[in-house]
Every structure is written in structure tokens, then in C-alpha cells.
Amino acid sequence: MTAFTGEFWRGDSTGFAAAATSRLFNHRRPAARPRAVLRAAHAADVAAGVKLAAAEGLQVAVRSGGHSWPAWSLREDTLLIDLARFTGMSHEPGSGIVAVGPAVRGGLDLDPYLAGHQRFFPVGHSPTVGMGGFLLQGGIGWNCRGWGWAAESVESMEVVTAAGERVRCSETENADLFWAARGSGPGFFGVVTEFRLRTRPRFRALTRSTYVYPAELAPEVLSWYLAARSEVPPTVELAAVGCTPPGSDTPVLIIDGLTFDGGPASLAALGTCPVVGKALASSVAQPVDFADLQAEQLRANPEGHRYFADNAFLTGAPSQLLPALIPAFTPLPTDRTFTVLGDFTPLLSRPRPEMALSVQTDLYFAAYVIGASAGDDARCRSWLDGVMDRVAPHSAGCYLGDSDLAVRPDRIMSAAAWSKFQQIAAIRDPDGRFPGYLGTPLQ
Ligand SMILES: Cc1cc2nc3c(=O)[nH]c(=O)nc-3n(C[C@H](O)[C@H](O)[C@H](O)COP(=O)(O)OP(=O)(O)OC[C@H]3O[C@@H](n4cnc5c(N)ncnc54)[C@H](O)[C@@H]3O)c2cc1C
CATH class of the missing domain: 3.40.462.20 (Vanillyl-alcohol Oxidase; Chain A, domain 3)
Incomplete structure (x- = not known):
């Protein structure tokens, strides 16, 4: 039996139902339920969770802020790794980099923290959105038109891979994972346990x-x-x-x-x-x-x-x-x-x-x-x-x-990017440990 520092529920244990759904923003929820939920305490728990899922033949679903409209974190035959406890924030004054946990809420948590340092990050418009799902999708933050996708300001990430290994990825380390993580959203085949973000000077008016x-x-x-x-x-x-x-x-x-x-x-x-x-x-x-x-x-x-x-x-x-x-x-x-x-x-x-x-x-x-x-x-x-x-x-x-690709499929990547994404996925997650998109994107 794997020992976790965080909390772990099987489908038949007390508290499982609440653990599976209570942090979901949308009250219109699909019927799918995981087999077990791990509310991880730290990255080592996440790595152990991915390995446990592999040993039990389960896939891995992930929840950071719980704000995806279609509740992507609810999937059948999965171990749901809930990152609710990943709320750390740490600003490095010299570089302007801030390290954030994926369950940090952009507007409610990160913005006031950065305001104290006279810095800004283009968080999602709705203050409760979690940084995890927001950044993996690209992120339409404040003034996206002028400052670009929020994901453009990710300097690096800590990721637990489908093999249960903890790695850092950036433009120079595990660059394939870094490329995929900036835009694949719920199709990403790893668990991000920390983002390092480039902040900008705070606006004046x-x-x-x-x-x-x-x-x-x-x-x-x-x-x-x-x-x-x-x-x-x-x-x-x-x-x-x-x-x-x-x-x-x-x-x-x-x-x-x-x-x-x-x-x-x-x-x-x-x-x-x-x-x-x-x-x-x-x-x-x-x-x-x-x-x-x-x-x-x-x-x-x-x-x-x-x-x-x-x-x-x-x-x-x-x-x-x-x-x-x-x-x-x-x-x-x-x-x-x-x-x-x-x-x-x-x-x-x-x-x-x-x-x-x-x-x-x-x-x-x-x-x-x-x-x-x-x-x-x-x-x-x-x-x-x-x-x-x-x-x-x-x-x-x-x-x-x-989006809700299960209802209306549409294109989410260029043809070249989609092909590259699938090639990386086949190498990084050969056993399909991560369930991928709910619905099939158009090509
Ligand atoms: C009220 C509201 C307002 C919104 N406003 C904006 C906005 O202004 N701009 C914008 O761009 N979007 C906005 N969105 C959309 C939002 O960014 C997405 O729904 C996003 O997925 C939410 O991220 P989350 O971590 O809160 O959600 P979750 O439901 O926890 O995550 C969604 C999925 O992303 C993947 N994922 C999340 N975290 C990780 C991780 N750490 N590692 C690996 N995979 C992970 C998982 O597949 C997960 O199921 C809004 C949504 C809501 C409900």
C-alpha cells in the first residue's frame, strides 16, 4: 500500500464523494467519477500517485482550481490527483520571477501578492480561476491583446511525467514537454506541480x-x-x-x-x-x-x-x-x-x-x-x-x-502542431496514463 502525506480516498470510503466533486466551479457536472482521489501534499505524493495509478491500471486525472467549464477533472477509471494544497507563491526580487503552485487563484491570491512587490502578471479575468488549467491552455489574461498569452510568460515548470518522474522543463530542459505544456491544456500528459512566471512592473493607471x-x-x-x-x-x-x-x-x-x-x-x-x-x-x-x-x-x-x-x-x-x-x-x-x-x-x-x-x-x-x-x-x-x-x-x-469539445469539436492546434503534439505524447506517455481530451479536436 502506497503511503501518502496527503489524503487518499477510494470510491467506497467516507468523504470520497465530496473529494471527487466539491471543488468544481460548475454545478452542472458530468456523471463520470474517478475510482480514487489523492489530495497530494507535495510533488513526491504526486509522483507516488502516478506510479500507483500505473500499478492499478488506472489513468490519471488532474484538478488545480476546478474551474474548467466541462469539469475535465472528472473522468472514469482514473485516480484523480487534486492539487488543492499547491498554493505556494514566492517572488524573487532580482529576476521578477514568481514561483506559483497550480491551485493558486490568479486574481484572488497571486495578484494581491504581486501588488505587494509592485509587480503584475496577466491573470485570468475571473479572480477565482486556478493558474494550473489557465496556463496550460495558453491563458487569456488581462490585456492579452497587448501582452500576449499568459503562457508566453512561463519561464519553466516542474512536472511529474507519466513515468512518475519529477523533471524541470523550460526552453532548454525537456523542451518537448515545455512546448506541449504551453497550449495543450487538458490534453497534457504530465502533472505540473509548480510554474515559474515572468512578472512585469505593475501598471500605474x-x-x-x-x-x-x-x-x-x-x-x-x-x-x-x-x-x-x-x-x-x-x-x-x-x-x-x-x-x-x-x-x-x-x-x-x-x-x-x-x-x-x-x-x-x-x-x-x-x-x-x-x-x-x-x-x-x-x-x-x-x-x-x-x-x-x-x-x-x-x-x-x-x-x-x-x-x-x-x-x-x-x-x-x-x-x-x-x-x-x-x-x-x-x-x-x-x-x-x-x-x-x-x-x-x-x-x-x-x-x-x-x-x-x-x-x-x-x-x-x-x-x-x-x-x-x-x-x-x-x-x-x-x-x-x-x-x-x-x-x-x-x-x-x-x-x-x-470550449467543450465533447459537444462541439473544433480545431485547437495547427495541423503541424497537432502532429508534433501526438508524436511527443507517444514518447512521453506511451501507455496513455493521461486520458487526453474529452472529445476529439477537429483537424
Ligand atoms: C468563472 C470563470 C472565468 C474564467 N475566465 C477566464 C479568463 O479570463 N481567461 C481564461 O483564459 N480562461 C478563463 N476561464 C477558463 C479557465 O481558464 C479554464 O477553465 C481552466 O481550465 C481553469 O483552470 P483550473 O485549474 O481552475 O481548472 P481545473 O478544472 O482544475 O483544470 C482543468 C484541466 O486542466 C488540466 N490541468 C489543470 N491543472 C493541471 C496541472 N497542474 N497539471 C496538469 N494538468 C492540469 C487538467 O486536465 C484539468 O482537468 C474561466 C473559467 C471560469 C469558470
Whole structure:
């Protein structure tokens, strides 16, 4: 019997059911359950867990922050290695590198820690997202458009391999693992026990403009958005958001621009919409606190709800995109649901490192459908399916973080990257110890 420092539950032991599901953000959960759960205390536990799984003929599922929308960490015939206790953070003042455990929550834990050192890392917008899944998928963090994928700022990682060995990987050590870990997300064939991240100096000022339009103006506003976005500098994170404001039952369309040290002039193009005079409200080039932005994200993604999400990197002329996009913004199926058309992905002109993440365009669409009870599920699913049926013909691929490949397969890597990924997987995980994607990515 393997001795672990952390906690271990078999399927028939008290506490197993809670250990298997209690840290999952989405309350809409698949029926799959692991055979056993290891809440590891340290990397040696993780290595012992991988070896135990091999001895018992099980695969290995992993959970860091528990925020994947489809609950990827719930898989049949697995040992689930839960990294909840991997919450360490350590900043090296000389290099600006911060070492983080994979269960560190980007906004709630890492950002305040780095603020104390006057440093910043582009964590996920929603403060509760775990660093593990976020970084492995690439990571659309704050100002991704200007600063790039969060994974670009990973200097190195500690990984437990499918053979149960503890290795470091970076561009110069175990470079194949490092390449695969930056973008393969839940398809990765190892357990990352620590990330070392390059931080940047903390921003000095955040400035934001918002214009709130009636949702029925979506044709005019989205048409303008698709043309005007090229006029907005890369220091601005720009989005069109369809949502229902708290306390209202009428959806609106919000044009939102946020700049990190870009200053008010960088937001000027947001005021050029031809129907700007019909805006219900506006707030132009106002200072905003990062804490307020994070609180807004927490309100938009409430705990205890049932989520359906999907997305696409869009390609095509505005005249083709508009008829597909407009129905995604109104009407919305529930009062919590929101849709986003965003300039969230790195500028295509930016140089970027070689990594598995290899599909993107410069225009991102995502829908987050939020129900309160199981009774909402069929309506939510059907609305999202309808939206994605119209949007999918204009998709060049999808971002793993907001995807559900079991429902709608899409491309997640270029053909060359996918082939390289499979070759590395065959060498690093010849026995298929890690279960891979839930659903098959398109090629
Ligand atoms: C409310 C909310 C807001 C979000 N906002 C953003 C956002 O702003 N930007 C963005 O990019 N994404 C966002 N996402 C998507 C999110 O990044 C992904 O769902 C991500 O997988 C969550 O990581 P996690 O560690 O919390 O999740 P988990 O469910 O714990 O991990 C997902 C899967 O990733 C793999 N994995 C995780 N950690 C490890 C590890 N240490 N080693 C090996 N494999 C591992 C496993 O296969 C695991 O099942 C959001 C999700 C939610 C629910």
C-alpha cells in the first residue's frame, strides 16, 4: 500500500464523494467519477500517485482550481490527483520571477501578492480561476491583446511525467514537454506541480470607457465595432458584451474599453459609433480600480450556478460575421447569460514563442450561458447550440479554456502542431496514463 502525506480516498470510503466533486466551479457536472482521489501534499505524493495509478491500471486525472467549464477533472477509471494544497507563491526580487503552485487563484491570491512587490502578471479575468488549467491552455489574461498569452510568460515548470518522474522543463530542459505544456491544456500528459512566471512592473493607471446601448441596436453597434476596432491601439482591451444588468430584465449591449497605462486618448475611437447618441449610459475615459474590475467579474460569474460555454476565433468579412453574431446578443436565454465579442487575443503581428498553442485569430467570440437550476439546462443548451451553429462556419478554431469539445469539436492546434503534439505524447506517455481530451479536436 502506497503511503501518502496527503489524503487518499477510494470510491467506497467516507468523504470520497465530496473529494471527487466539491471543488468544481460548475454545478452542472458530468456523471463520470474517478475510482480514487489523492489530495497530494507535495510533488513526491504526486509522483507516488502516478506510479500507483500505473500499478492499478488506472489513468490519471488532474484538478488545480476546478474551474474548467466541462469539469475535465472528472473522468472514469482514473485516480484523480487534486492539487488543492499547491498554493505556494514566492517572488524573487532580482529576476521578477514568481514561483506559483497550480491551485493558486490568479486574481484572488497571486495578484494581491504581486501588488505587494509592485509587480503584475496577466491573470485570468475571473479572480477565482486556478493558474494550473489557465496556463496550460495558453491563458487569456488581462490585456492579452497587448501582452500576449499568459503562457508566453512561463519561464519553466516542474512536472511529474507519466513515468512518475519529477523533471524541470523550460526552453532548454525537456523542451518537448515545455512546448506541449504551453497550449495543450487538458490534453497534457504530465502533472505540473509548480510554474515559474515572468512578472512585469505593475501598471500605474487603469482607464476605462463604457457605452451602454439598447440590445436592439446590435446590428448598428456590432457593424461599427467590426470596423472601428482596428483604430483602437493595442494598449486597449476592447469588447462588445451582451448582458442583462442586475435588477433589470432587458438585455443591453455594452462597448467596453480598458487600458493599462494607455491613457484617455487611446480610448477615443470608442466614442465614434454612429448611434452613440442613443446610448442609454456612458462613462468616458474614467479611472478605475483593479479591485473593482475583479469584483465585477465575480458578480458576472456567480458561484453555485450551471454553466454552458463555447467560443470561436472568428475569421471572415464583417458582412458575413454580422448575421451570425447579432442573434447571439439578443434575446439572451437567462438573465445571467452573457456573450462577448472581444479583441482579447494577442495581436497577430506580435512575435510569439514556439508552443502547442497555435490557432488563433485577432477576433474572439464566447458565450457563457448561466442557468440557476437543472430545469434551465435544456433551454440553455438549445440556445447555445443555435448560436454556435451560426458562428461555427466562421471559426478558425477555438480556445480550449472556453470550449467543450465533447459537444462541439473544433480545431485547437495547427495541423503541424497537432502532429508534433501526438508524436511527443507517444514518447512521453506511451501507455496513455493521461486520458487526453474529452472529445476529439477537429483537424
Ligand atoms: C468563472 C470563470 C472565468 C474564467 N475566465 C477566464 C479568463 O479570463 N481567461 C481564461 O483564459 N480562461 C478563463 N476561464 C477558463 C479557465 O481558464 C479554464 O477553465 C481552466 O481550465 C481553469 O483552470 P483550473 O485549474 O481552475 O481548472 P481545473 O478544472 O482544475 O483544470 C482543468 C484541466 O486542466 C488540466 N490541468 C489543470 N491543472 C493541471 C496541472 N497542474 N497539471 C496538469 N494538468 C492540469 C487538467 O486536465 C484539468 O482537468 C474561466 C473559467 C471560469 C469558470
